[in-house]
Structure formats: C-alpha cells, structure tokens
Amino acid sequence: MVNEGLIKSCVLTELPKINDNRGNLTFIEEMNHVPFEIKRVFYIYDIPTAVDRGAHAHKKNHQYLICLSGSMDVHLDDGEHKKKVHLNRPWQGLHIPPLIWASEANFAPNTLYVVLASETYDEADYHRDYNIFLDAVRGNDL
Numbered sequence: 044m045v046n047e048g049l050i051k052s053c054v055l056t057e058l059p060k061i062n063d064n065r066g067n068l069t070f071i072e073e074m075n076h077v078p079f080e081i082k083r084v085f086y087i088y089d090i091p092t093a094v095d096r097g098a099h100a101h102k103k104n105h106q107y108l109i110c111l112s113g114s115m116d117v118h119l120d121d122g123e124h125k126k127k128v129h130l131n132r133p134w135q136g137l138h139i140p141p142l143i144w145a146s147e148a149n150f151a152p153n154t155l156y157v158v159l160a161s162e163t164y165d166e167a168d169y170h171r172d173y174n175i176f177l178d179a180v181r182g183n184d185l
Contacts, residue, residue: 050124052140058109060134069134071109071159078138079105079161086111086157090150097146100170102179105161106145109136113154120144122180130156142180144173 058076061068073081087096097117108117114131121143128137131151136159139145147156162168170176 050119050121050126050143052138053119053126053128053143054138055128055130056136056138058134058136067134071136073159077107077136077159079107081159081161082163083160084157085160086155087147088155090154092150092152094150095146095148098144098171098173099146100144100176100179101141101162102168102170103141103162104165104168105141106139107136107159108139108147108156109133109159110154110156113151113156114149115147115151115154115156116149118146118148122177142176144170144176 056076058069058071071077073079090096108130110130111133114129117128117130117137117139119126119128119139130137170179
C-alpha cells in the first residue's frame with residue numbers, strides 16, 4: 044500500500060491566471076488542477092486575531108486550500124517530517140492528501156480561504172488527537 048501521508052505529496056500548485064485591464068480571473072477544474080473529484084466546498088472568514096484552525100488529519104479526504112485574500116501559514120506534518128507553506132496568492136492552491144496533520148495559523152486581517160474537498164463531511168474521517176494520528180500513520184491503529 045502506498046503511504047499517501049508523505050509530506051512531499053503536499054504540493055503547492057499554480058492555477059491558471061488570466062489578466063487583462065478589467066482584472067484577473069482564475070479558474071479551477073477538478074481532475075485537472077485539483078487531483079480529485081470535488082464533493083464539498085467551504086470557506087473560512089472573519090477569523091479572530093491569534094486564532095489557529097485545523098489541527099487534524101483526514102483518513103481518506105483530500106483537501107485543496109486556496110487563500111483568496113490576506114495570508115496564512117499552513118503547518119503540515121506526516122508523522123515524520125514537517126513543513127510550513129505560506130499562502131497569500133489566490134492563483135495558488137495547496138493539495139493536502141489524507142494522513143497529513145494540518146493546521147492553519149498566522150492569519151492576516153481579513154483573510155478569506157476556500158477549501159475544496161474530495162469527500163462530503165463525515166466526522167468519522169477525522170483524526171483530531173495527534174497521538175492517535177501518529178498511531179495511524181505508523182500502522183498501529185489496530
């Protein structure tokens with residue numbers, strides 16, 4: 044079985060950006076720009092200062108984050124390696140596959156970000172306890 048939880052599979056990609064004197068346009072196509080079928084879209088806004096979000100991993104859900112305005116840091120952890128990705132351009136998106144512990148922090152005022160998800164909401168798909176997540180990625184979740 045391929046371990047989808049490898050930190051190197053968290054990829055920041057450029058989306059198409061069409062600009063002219065009327066402004067910029069960016070579009071997203073599932074299975075092209077986003078490597079999965081999109082089943083749910085949600086967005087986060089009015090984030091209080093000094094608040095962190097996320098702090099969980101998914102068992103099977105893929106996510107694709109786009110910071111539409113403002114800026115934020117996404118902290119990624121596969122149980123062995125960690126990295127931070129700064130999002131501040133609406134033509135860039137970050138793919139977060141299953142079994143990656145992700146948290147969002149350092150939000151600029153008025154930050155707005157959207158999340159495209161491969162699955163509908165299912166609380167059973169979440170790892171919300173970091174130690175249980177570590178057991179899962181290490182294969183100890185029997």
